[in-house]
Amino acid sequence: KSGEMAKLTKLIDNDVFRAYATYATIVLLKMMLMSLITAYYRVTRKAFVNPEDTEMFGKGENAKKYLRTDPDVERVRRGHLNDLENIVPFLGVGLLYALCGPELSSALLHFRLFTGARIVHTLAYLIPLPQPGRGLPWAAGYMVTISMAYNVLKKVWHL
Amino acid sequence: KSGEMAKLTKLIDNDVFRAYATYATIVLLKMMLMSLITAYYRVTRKAFVNPEDTEMFGKGENAKKYLRTDPDVERVRRGHLNDLENIVPFLGVGLLYALCGPELSSALLHFRLFTGARIVHTLAYLIPLPQPGRGLPWAAGYMVTISMAYNVLKKVWHL
Amino acid sequence: KSGEMAKLTKLIDNDVFRAYATYATIVLLKMMLMSLITAYYRVTRKAFVNPEDTEMFGKGENAKKYLRTDPDVERVRRGHLNDLENIVPFLGVGLLYALCGPELSSALLHFRLFTGARIVHTLAYLIPLPQPGRGLPWAAGYMVTISMAYNVLKKVWHL
Numbered sequence: 001k002s003g004e005m006a007k008l009t010k011l012i013d014n015d016v017f018r019a020y021a022t023y024a025t026i027v028l029l030k031m032m033l034m035s036l037i038t039a040y041y042r043v044t045r046k047a048f049v050n051p052e053d054t055e056m057f058g059k060g061e062n063a064k065k066y067l068r069t070d071p072d073v074e075r076v077r078r079g080h081l082n083d084l085e086n087i088v089p090f091l092g093v094g095l096l097y098a099l100c101g102p103e104l105s106s107a108l109l110h111f112r113l114f115t116g117a118r119i120v121h122t123l124a125y126l127i128p129l130p131q132p133g134r135g136l137p138w139a140a141g142y143m144v145t146i147s148m149a150y151n152v153l154k155k156v157w158h159l
Numbered sequence: 160k161s162g163e164m165a166k167l168t169k170l171i172d173n174d175v176f177r178a179y180a181t182y183a184t185i186v187l188l189k190m191m192l193m194s195l196i197t198a199y200y201r202v203t204r205k206a207f208v209n210p211e212d213t214e215m216f217g218k219g220e221n222a223k224k225y226l227r228t229d230p231d232v233e234r235v236r237r238g239h240l241n242d243l244e245n246i247v248p249f250l251g252v253g254l255l256y257a258l259c260g261p262e263l264s265s266a267l268l269h270f271r272l273f274t275g276a277r278i279v280h281t282l283a284y285l286i287p288l289p290q291p292g293r294g295l296p297w298a299a300g301y302m303v304t305i306s307m308a309y310n311v312l313k314k315v316w317h318l
Numbered sequence: 319k320s321g322e323m324a325k326l327t328k329l330i331d332n333d334v335f336r337a338y339a340t341y342a343t344i345v346l347l348k349m350m351l352m353s354l355i356t357a358y359y360r361v362t363r364k365a366f367v368n369p370e371d372t373e374m375f376g377k378g379e380n381a382k383k384y385l386r387t388d389p390d391v392e393r394v395r396r397g398h399l400n401d402l403e404n405i406v407p408f409l410g411v412g413l414l415y416a417l418c419g420p421e422l423s424s425a426l427l428h429f430r431l432f433t434g435a436r437i438v439h440t441l442a443y444l445i446p447l448p449q450p451g452r453g454l455p456w457a458a459g460y461m462v463t464i465s466m467a468y469n470v471l472k473k474v475w476h477l
Contacts, residue, residue, distance in 0.1 A: 075368075078367065078368075081399075084402060085349075085350075085352075085353060085398065085402065086350075086353075088346075088349075088402065088405070088406060088409075089346040089347075089349065089350050092342055092343075092346050092409045093342075093343055093346055095413075096330075096339045096342065096343060099329055099330050099339075100330050101330070128368065128370050129370070130370050130373065131370055131371055131373065131374070133370075134368075134370070142350065142353070145346075145350065146347075146350075149343050149346065149347055152339055152343050153340065153343055153344075155330065156330060156335075156336040156339040156340055156343075157336075157340055158333065158336040158337045158339075158340050159337075159340060159430075
């Protein structure tokens with residue numbers, strides 16, 4: 001059993017894998033933050049979608065008026081969905097890329113660019129910045145994932 | 160080739176990794192169930208979104224009336240999206256956490272709490288239970304993932 | 319350090335794992351393509367959701383008319399969300415399945431069926447094909463993931 005543990009520890013001690021684990025966790029925590037921001041806007045804007053969520057504001061007709069959409073809530077939700085659409089590919093492709101044994105410097109470049117791009121994307125979405133303030137970081141994150149996918153396919157190709 | 164196989168088998172024979180594999184699969188199957196529940200409500204409530212899906216109920220204007228939203232369908236869909244938003248971080252962070260070699264008892268506590276919380280969350284969403292019947296299991300699952308993320312970052316930190 | 323690299327290389331040199339890496343990357347690239355198709359339809363149909371995205375088409379009231387939904391845009395977005403709902407379970411369960419050391423032929427059968435099914439599903443959604451042109455590939459991909467989940471649970475079961 002201790003031999004197996006050592007083996008697992010080996011993977012997590014690999015520098016590239018540790019970098020992947022660090023940035024993957026940071027970018028997932030950033031995505032999870034979107035849930036809290038949505039909840040914050042729902043409560044402060046009093047804009048809910050489930051009838052059972054409005055009951056703390058009163059019963060019956062009085063509560064029903066809080067079943068509405070709010071532009072700020074919808075904006076955060078779009079940012080959250082965009083995170084899912086882009087972070088899921090990064091997690092999957094990034095893990096395989098890290099296992100392909102790339103140079104540490106080149107792996108760090110990919111992981112840092114992606115993580116930075118997604119943080120800027122969220123800020124640009126929430127502030128909101130005029131375009132291409134949101135489009136550019138979106139494209140940067142997208143290209144990073146494409147580049148890692150290219151490296152993975154070049155290395156493992158097995159149809 | 161058999162040497163490599165053995166190596167792979169090693170990872171899957173590690174107790175913590177087997178526990179992760181078990182709970183990750185269960186929670187993904189639970190999420191997949193949401194698709195079937197959505198389909199069930201779409202057919203029984205006759206509430207579709209794609210014109211080509213209504214053709215089994217008649218042609219032309221007769222079929223068009225089934226292109227509508229239904230509160231039960233939308234409720235399941237919200238539960239499904241909430242699953243995606245919360246289970247994706249669990250899968251990613253949980254895998255890295257399992258590879259960090261935590262104590263089996265502490266890993267099992269995290270995996271069981273998360274899986275139980277998400278099952279209760281789904282029941283609370285679909286029944287629906289009054290709040291905080293849905294909010295509490297959501298927060299429990301969220302805190303479990305944060306706790307695993309903290310353990311991962313403490314172990315692997317490599318910016 | 320070179321010993322660790324070799325260990326990582328071992329995993330990526332395993333035939334089943336290489337097949338998983340290939341198909342997982344392909345199916346993620348296919349999912350990422352949905353973002354570009356959405357952007358293409360948003361620009362050609364002039365149908366946006368964020369006010370800051372319409373500014374290239376004029377200022378004020380003139381730009382506001384492009385804040386609208388378009389059936390083609392919504393169709394691609396539904397296909398994208400369906401990808402997320404189905405590809406996330408495939409990625410998670412498929413990784414665990416690949417680590418369980420299945421026969422290469424049987425692993426290839428699962429990965430090829432899933433990837434083919436999701437490509438046909440997207441075509442059926444976008445063309446669109448009459449049902450069950452979209453329902454059948456959806457069900458095929460779903461069953462493949464269930465089959466892999468069954469194999470994983472049979473092998474690792476540790477509650």
